[in-house]
Amino acid sequence: MFPPYGSYGLVQMLVQWVLLSLCIVPLGRHMARLYQDKPTVLTPFLLPLERRICALAGVDAQKGMDWKTYALAALTFSAMGFILLYVLLVTQAAHPLNPGHLPGLSPAAAFNVTAGFITNTHMLLGASPGAMTTLSQAAGLTVQNFLSAAVGMSAFAAIARGITQRDRSTLGNFWLDVVRSCLYVLLPLSMAYAGAVATSGIAEVVQAHLWANPSGNGVLPDAGSVNLLVTHTGALLNANAVQFDDTASLTLRVLSFMSLVLIPAALSYAYGIIAKDWRQGAFVLAIVAVLTLPALVSRITDPLAIFTTAFAGGYAVVLYGLIAALVITPLFQSLSRSAVGARRLIRFDIVMAAVALLTPCLVAGACVGLMRYVDRHAFDAAGTTILYSALSLVLLFGRFWVMIPALAIAGSLSSRPS
Amino acid sequence: MSGMARQHVYREIMACLRPGMVMLAIFTVIFGVGYSLSMAALIDNGFAAQTEGSLLRDASGRVIASTVTATTVGKPEYFQGGTRLDPTISLDAALAQVSRIAAQRHMSAFRLRELIDRSTRNSTYNTTRGLYVNLLELNLRLDGKLE
Numbered sequence: 001m002f003p004p005y006g007s008y009g010l011v012q013m014l015v016q017w018v019l020l021s022l023c024i025v026p027l028g029r030h031m032a033r034l035y036q037d038k039p040t041v042l043t044p045f046l047l048p049l050e051r052r053i054c055a056l057a058g059v060d061a062q063k064g065m066d067w068k069t070y071a072l073a074a075l076t077f078s079a080m081g082f083i084l085l086y087v088l089l090v091t092q093a094a095h096p097l098n099p100g101h102l103p104g105l106s107p108a109a110a111f112n113v114t115a116g117f118i119t120n121t122h123m124l125l126g127a128s129p130g131a132m133t134t135l136s137q138a139a140g141l142t143v144q145n146f147l148s149a150a151v152g153m154s155a156f157a158a159i160a161r162g163i164t165q166r167d168r169s170t171l172g173n174f175w176l177d178v179v180r181s182c183l184y185v186l187l188p189l190s191m192a193y194a195g196a197v198a199t200s201g202i203a204e205v206v207q208a209h210l211w212a213n214p215s216g217n218g219v220l221p222d223a224g225s226v227n228l229l230v231t232h233t234g235a236l237l238n239a240n241a242v243q244f245d246d247t248a249s250l251t252l253r254v255l256s257f258m259s260l261v262l263i264p265a266a267l268s269y270a271y272g273i274i275a276k277d278w279r280q281g282a283f284v285l286a287i288v289a290v291l292t293l294p295a296l297v298s299r300i301t302d303p304l305a306i307f308t309t310a311f312a313g314g315y316a317v318v319l320y321g322l323i324a325a326l327v328i329t330p331l332f333q334s335l336s337r338s339a340v341g342a343r344r345l346i347r348f349d350i351v352m353a354a355v356a357l358l359t360p361c362l363v364a365g366a367c368v369g370l371m372r373y374v375d376r377h378a379f380d381a382a383g384t385t386i387l388y389s390a391l392s393l394v395l396l397f398g399r400f401w402v403m404i405p406a407l408a409i410a411g412s413l414s415s416r417p418s
Numbered sequence: 419m420s421g422m423a424r425q426h427v428y429r430e431i432m433a434c435l436r437p438g439m440v441m442l443a444i445f446t447v448i449f450g451v452g453y454s455l456s457m458a459a460l461i462d463n464g465f466a467a468q469t470e471g472s473l474l475r476d477a478s479g480r481v482i483a484s485t486v487t488a489t490t491v492g493k494p495e496y497f498q499g500g501t502r503l504d505p506t507i508s509l510d511a512a513l514a515q516v517s518r519i520a521a522q523r524h525m526s527a528f529r530l531r532e533l534i535d536r537s538t539r540n541s542t543y544n545t546t547r548g549l550y551v552n553l554l555e556l557n558l559r560l561d562g563k564l565e
Contacts, residue, residue, distance in 0.1 A: 053440075053441070053444055056440050056444065057436065057437040057440035057441055057444075058436050058437060058440070059437050068430075069430060072427065072430050072431065072434065073430075073434050073437075076431050076434040076435075076438060077434065077437075077438045077441070080434075080435075080438045080439065080442060081442060084442055140450075142449055142450055142453070143442075143445055143446045143449045143450045145449075146445065146449045147441075147442075147445060175437045175441065178441065179441070182445060182448075182449075187448075187449075187453070190453070191453075
């Protein structure tokens with residue numbers, strides 16, 4: 001029924017859905033407290049570090065941002081990360097710790113990989129993992145794994161606050177949100193994830209693959225460096241983790257599922273808490289689930305699966321869900337009283353919502369059509385590069401085209417008292 | 419966009435540069451260096467049994483084989499079963515082949531069970547899997563290449 005589940009089938013499905021349900025409650029609660037400036041379980045340990053980082057960066061944690069400032073900060077920070085990673089990849093030949101003397105990536109390949117990581121989709125488009133030096137991986141890819149996730153989560157926090165909170169006229173501080181997302185959520189989660197993945201046999205599978213296909217490095221990376229990537233390790237082998245499904249243990253498959261789905265699902269749950277309305281949280285969660293489903297049930301080579309994996313990985317699905325919830329909420333409220341109260345949507349809001357909601361559909365359709373076309377016609381190397389570049393642009397577009405209108409709506413709502 | 423608005427946007431972008439660069443630098447250190455190294459250290463040392471076991475080394479430390487790719491398929495004097503990427507068999511499957519191997523190699527069943535015992539593992543998380551035997555390790559031990 002579901003091809004990627006292979007021999008574990010129903011057991012895997014049961015385990016991962018149960019595990020997910022168990023995890024999103026504490027994580028969602030933690031996130032809701034974090035993004036509403038309330039103390040969390042980790043605050044006593046991390047607050048000094050958070051303050052130190054903000055001080056070094058010249059960030060005034062009390063200073064809120066309106067939506068334009070927030071959006072600009074998010075874009076600028078993403079652009080800076082993009083430039084840094086791009087330069088790192090292109091200059092690989094000059095890296096220290098490069099025993100295999102791997103050359104720099106071509107500009108196109110570097111662009112595609114960078115776009116993949118800046119949008120939090122972890123796709124090594126058109127480049128093989130053997131082409132990455134240790135430095136690229138550690139200082140470049142791993143760092144962007146975290147930061148791009150943090151940017152997505154911060155956007156969510158700002159939008160959630162803008163939609164739900166009446167007593168403040170700003171969306172919060174982007175830099176503070178990024179620091180908090182990294183320290184309080186991503187770092188602890190990744191440490192747990194890396195430990196779990198490392199001990200469940202992934203090292204053996206990856207080492208076997210590398211032994212059979214020696215990378216340009218000339219040395220077999222030890223398991224520690226292999227497991228540095230935060231999300232599904234399939235990305236290391238230039239494929240989704242689904243590739244491992246024929247061979248991976250149950251633990252690995254469940255972990256790779258969680259790595260894709262946990263944060264978006266927990267964010268949806270957190271929204272329900274922030275909005276003080278579980279039905280809205282459930283609605284967002286339902287949208288996220290529906291949009292992520294193709295990624296989970298199709299073979300990874302299916303273009304729709306690729307796109308939805310990317311859409312989900314970029315957390316754009318959550319923002320999408322938020323906007324949809326926002327549009328649907330007046331309907332809810334006309335049926336019963338809700339804690340958020342009635343929100344009048346002006347034409348600006350509607351236009352922004354339409355832009356954000358409809359455009360990704362068009363883009364997804366174009367993307368799927370493009371890839372199905374490619375499947376039927378063999379492409380040479382140049383054609384493939386062009387295709388991957390087009391896909392990279394699609395990924396970038398899909399992320400920011402949803403984020404910015406969503407922030408606009410949040411800003412518009414927060415600047416009007418009722 | 420009017421001149422003033424453009425200037426405003428320009429100023430906003432400039433205002434992002436310092437926090438942006440500082441954050442990139444700090445998080446590159448935290449995640450790129452700190453996280454990477456500490457995870458590598460933790461995984462290599464704390465979980466060595468799970469992660470190092472797949473590459474076998476001889477007495478001098480030189481890597482002699484990957485345990486995961488078995489090359490003894492089809493030869494009756496070796497233990498059989500398993501696939502390329504999961505070269506393990508259940509303990510029962512290994513024990514069932516003892517008599518055949520003992521006859522082929524003129525080794526005692528007792529000695530074979532000893533070797534099997536050394537190559538047997540338990541699964542870290544999967545409590546229903548039971549004990550399993552790593553095939554290549556076992557076959558290397560048969561050949562005396564691994565102690």
